[in-house]
Amino acid sequence: MKYVILIFFLFSSFLFFVFLLRRMFFSEQRLEKRMKKYLAVSEKNLNKNQFNLLLQFQLTKQKIRKNVLTKEKNNKLETLLARAGLPLKPEEYILFQWISTGFIGCLLWLISGEVIFLLIGSYLGFLFPKWYLRKKQKQRITKFNDDLPDMITTIVGSLRAGFSFPQALKAVTEEASSPIKDEMEAVLKEMQYGSSIEDSLNDLKERMPSEDLDLMIQAILIQRQVGGNLATVLDKIVETIRDRTKIHRQISTLTAQGRLSGIVIGLLPIILAFVLFLIEPDYIGTLFQNPIGIGLLIAGAISGLIGFMLIRKITSIEV
Numbered sequence: 001m002k003y004v005i006l007i008f009f010l011f012s013s014f015l016f017f018v019f020l021l022r023r024m025f026f027s028e029q030r031l032e033k034r035m036k037k038y039l040a041v042s043e044k045n046l047n048k049n050q051f052n053l054l055l056q057f058q059l060t061k062q063k064i065r066k067n068v069l070t071k072e073k074n075n076k077l078e079t080l081l082a083r084a085g086l087p088l089k090p091e092e093y094i095l096f097q098w099i100s101t102g103f104i105g106c107l108l109w110l111i112s113g114e115v116i117f118l119l120i121g122s123y124l125g126f127l128f129p130k131w132y133l134r135k136k137q138k139q140r141i142t143k144f145n146d147d148l149p150d151m152i153t154t155i156v157g158s159l160r161a162g163f164s165f166p167q168a169l170k171a172v173t174e175e176a177s178s179p180i181k182d183e184m185e186a187v188l189k190e191m192q193y194g195s196s197i198e199d200s201l202n203d204l205k206e207r208m209p210s211e212d213l214d215l216m217i218q219a220i221l222i223q224r225q226v227g228g229n230l231a232t233v234l235d236k237i238v239e240t241i242r243d244r245t246k247i248h249r250q251i252s253t254l255t256a257q258g259r260l261s262g263i264v265i266g267l268l269p270i271i272l273a274f275v276l277f278l279i280e281p282d283y284i285g286t287l288f289q290n291p292i293g294i295g296l297l298i299a300g301a302i303s304g305l306i307g308f309m310l311i312r313k314i315t316s317i318e319v
Helices: 002-025 027-039 048-067 071-084 090-112 115-160 165-175 180-192 197-207 211-226 230-254 256-279 281-289 291-315
Strands: none
Touching (some): 071 115, 071 197, 090 115, 115 165, 115 211, 115 230, 180 197, 197 211, 211 230, 230 256, 256 281, 281 291
C-alpha cells in the first residue's frame, strides 16, 4: 500500500512539474499558434490571385473611405446600416452602389441597344442599394415593433420577480430573437463599458427609430428621475402598444387596395412603354424624337407622379 501511495505521489508531482514548465516556457508558442490560427492567411485557402484580389479590394475600400466619405456621411451611413441590420461598412456600401450602377446600366444597354437606357439603368442601379437599405430597415423596425410588447412583458415579469433593470434586459437577451436580442445585447455591452442606463437607452433610440420604443424609453427615464413603480407603468405601455398595433393593422388592411392602385398607376406606363419599345421600337420611338412626343412624356410623367403622391397621401393614416 505504501508503494502505491508513493507511486501516486510521484506521478502527481511529475504532472504538476510538467504543467509549470508548459506555463513558463511554452506560453509564447501557444500564443503564436493562436495568432496564426486567427490572423494568418492560409495558402491552402487563398492562392496568389485570390490574395491579390483581396488586397486590391481592401485598398479600394481605404481609398473610398479617405476620398469619398466625409465624417458626417460616414456616421450617417453607419447609422442607416445598423438600423437595417446589414453587416456592411460605409465604404463597402458605396462600392456596392457603384457596382450596381454600372451593372444595371450596362445590362439595359445590352438588352435595348439604346444609350438612353444606359442612363436610365445607371440611375436605377444607383437607387437600388438605397431602396434595398430602406426596405431592410423597414422590415427590421417592423419586426422590432412586433416583438416589442413581448419584450416589455418579459421586463415587467423580471422586475416583479425582484430583478434589477439590467438583469431584466439580460433575461430578454436569453429569450428574445433578432433584432430585439441584438439591440439589447448592444445596450448591455455599453453599460458594461461604463455607459449609464440613460445614455445606453438614448443610443438604442437612435439606432432604432420606433415610436413605441421611444414611449417605453421615455417612461423608464422619467421613472428613474421621479421614482414610481416601473412595472405598472410598463404594463400600461404594453396595453397601449397592443391597441395601436391592432388599429394600425386594421387601417393597413382597409387601405391596401388604394396603395396597390398607386403602385399600378406609377409603374404601369413605364412597364408598358418598355415592352412596346422591345416589340416595336419604331412605333414608340417617335415619342423620344419628336418635340411633341417629348412634351407628352414629360406631362405624363408629372401627371403620374402627382397621382401617385396623392394616392399615397390619402392612404397614409398615422395612428
